[in-house]
Amino acid sequence: MDMLSLVSGTGVALKKVASTHGGEYAGPCPGCGGNDRFRCWPNDKDGRGAFWCRQCDKGGDDIQFMVEFMGYTYRQAFEAAGRSMPDNYTPAVCRPARERRKKAFEPRVFESPADLWRERALKFVEKAHVALLENKAELSYLAHRGLDLQAVKGFRLGWFEGENGKGCMFRSRESWGLETVLKRDGRKKVLWIPRGIVIPTFKKGEIYRIRVRRPSYDLKTDKDSRYFIVPGSGMEAAGHNPGHRAFVVVEADLDEMLVCRRAGSLVGTVALGSSTGKPGSDVFPVLKKAVRVLVSLDWDKAGRKAWEWWKKEFPNARFWPVPEGMGKDPGDAFENGLDIRDWVTAGLPPALTMEINHGYQKPEGMSHMQELQMLLSKYPVTIEATLDKGRIHFDPGFRHRGIRQRIHDLFYKDEDIYWYLKMYHPDDVISGDNLLVKDPA
Ligand SMILES: [Zn+2]
CATH class of the missing domain: 3.90.980.10 (DNA primase, catalytic core, N-terminal domain)
Incomplete structure (x- = not known):
């Protein structure tokens, strides 16, 4: 797929603005929005294309585009581009040196409790x-x-x-x-x-x-x-599911837990403690690397003011308060009938939410849990599921894309399964043998 189709696939419309380097196009950035801060040269790099956003400073070739804006891993991006990924691959990141950022924010290093x-x-x-x-x-x-x-x-x-x-x-x-x-x-x-x-x-x-x-x-x-x-507590902002590629940032712990409970299979969650809380040295790099950070500060003056900092520091961030009229925070909105998972999903890039089917035939008359158990029993796969981790381990020789994708979807896109395995299931490593035998109560 050429770079122009990749860009338009993310819903961004580009205009041709120059004929240099075989044609230059400009438009809103698929990551951080705006008007024409995003530039792309589809014929550059031997036809792989090149892009650069002068706001979020992301840049590179077609592979880098898929990784930055479509939620792919490098391996998936190569697969989608129909090329094989070289060993020791170094990402083709390009950005004009003259536009480097000014001094960076230094996240604070917090002490742990005694x-x-x-x-x-x-x-x-x-x-x-x-x-x-x-x-x-x-x-x-x-x-x-x-x-x-x-x-x-x-x-x-x-x-x-x-x-x-x-x-x-x-x-x-x-x-x-x-x-x-x-x-x-x-x-x-x-x-x-x-x-x-x-x-x-x-x-x-x-x-x-x-x-x-x-x-x-x-x-x-x-x-x-x-x-x-309680005095003596550690003071860094904290949350759940740091392994995800998209995050929701809220003020209160109970709201963080609410979002985790309802949409934890899709996003990691962070509670700042207050509108002015900033991520520390553990959380900051995790949010920096994310494909998307939904900043859901309260609907008040302090919340909107704090957003200014996030906007500057995190080009991958979106201001994502609960819908107007639903109260000031996710807890209010839940009480007012907001479907938390839908609200979160609406803020994510399509690559994280769309259904992909590589020719897998869903069995009929089986619940998701039964289907997952059947797949785990049949194929060389285990799921590592603890409070901190949620990861699927495929035997490296197992290459069936359809089944890999289906197991991925059953774990990451079914809120009940994800919750049950991570927070409830007594074992850390789940296989076909122990998925269903343990009573959750
Ligand atoms: Zn950008």
Whole structure:
């Protein structure tokens, strides 16, 4: 396929603007939009074509185009171009040197919590989780925000009631591995944790942060804010499914979990904690590499202002608040009837959502789960599915494209299967033998 058809396949219309290098075309960029910042020379590079966007600074040949804007891997791009991929392939990235970016944003490196803190925090989270499962009122509140029982269990959400007749607890800071802090009167400061919904964040399988969403009846003065972060928590923005190629960025943890629960097979999710939160050194490069970043900040002044930073820093970003009239954030919108998965899908490039069929015949009368089990039993394939990872491992000799694609679709495009295997299934490596035998409850 030549470069002009590739470009028009992404829905972008180009105009011929010059005859140099065998013809130059200009138009909106398939990645970052605009008017005519995108340039392309279809006859350049021995007919493979060349492109460059002066806004997002992406550039290269036809292969690079498919990788940057159509969601292909290099291997898939070569396959689509009908050429074989050379060993030790170096991407043909081209961009005029004179237009290099100015000084780059330096993501902050955050510290991880202390070991003793982790130990205490994990116990606290587990206890709160058991308490939440007994608490009908809080479960019902969460369900209204799109976090059903499966989500509550998968994310280890909890409820902390307080102790000794108080709506909070006190501990010495040292008992949680925190340094001693003296108050003005010379006495030791203590660790205070208020009651509320306990929202844990895990990083690489380890507890990283605890946020508590406090009930309205405890918010009495201006100093009482809705969310409380347990001192000692790690402070980098975090989320789920870092292996995906598209992301949704939101403000609140519960919204992040909602999007993860409803569309986690399609996109990775990140919670910033507030509209001004910025990704740190772990998350920043992941978002930079993404094909698309949907920035869903709240529908308010602060959210729109923060978007300016994202627009400058991430040419792959789109401003993607929930539809107008649906409330200010994904949780509101869910309550107002928004289909979260449809809303996310509408913001993604077609390559990530379209159905491809390489001549595979779907069996009749089988559920997706049964079909997946049949395929996993029959072919040399396993799925690695944990909280942090979701990856299909094909035996390298297994080349049937139709079946590979179908297994890919069953895992990544069926929300229930994806959720079940990643968050629920007790085994990390799934094959035809253990897919169905374990009871999820
Ligand atoms: Zn661009």
